[in-house]
Amino acid sequence: MSSVSDTIRGKLEAAFSPSKLDLKDESDRHQGHAGHTGRGESHFNLVIEAKAFAGKGRVARQRMIYHVLAEELAGPVHALSIVATAPDEG
Incomplete structure (x- = not known):
């Protein structure tokens, strides 16, 4: 069974062939917030x-x-923060 982050990364790579892809699991920063299950990801x-x-x-x-x-x-x-750019913008 692949992790949620592996699944996300695979789908984004297949759909967009990105020149840059940085995906960070920040679940630990959201303890006590809505959507935080304690399992991460x-x-x-x-x-x-x-x-x-x-x-x-x-x-x-x-x-x-x-x-x-x-x-x-x-x-x-539960939450996905996105910064999406084209190659000539970054």
Whole structure:
């Protein structure tokens, strides 16, 4: 069974072929907050750079990512912080 972070990383790589992908599990920073189960892998910080985001606004980029990760966001992932850029922006 793969971890939630491995699943997220695999889906993002398949969908966007990113030139940069940094995914950090920050669940331990959310103890006592809504959505924190104590098992980890519920709160993530994502920094991703991909050509697919060129010409798209911030909200459109987030929607693209939410679409790819719909299953995880409906289940184990409570919070996902996103910074999504195109290669010429970073």
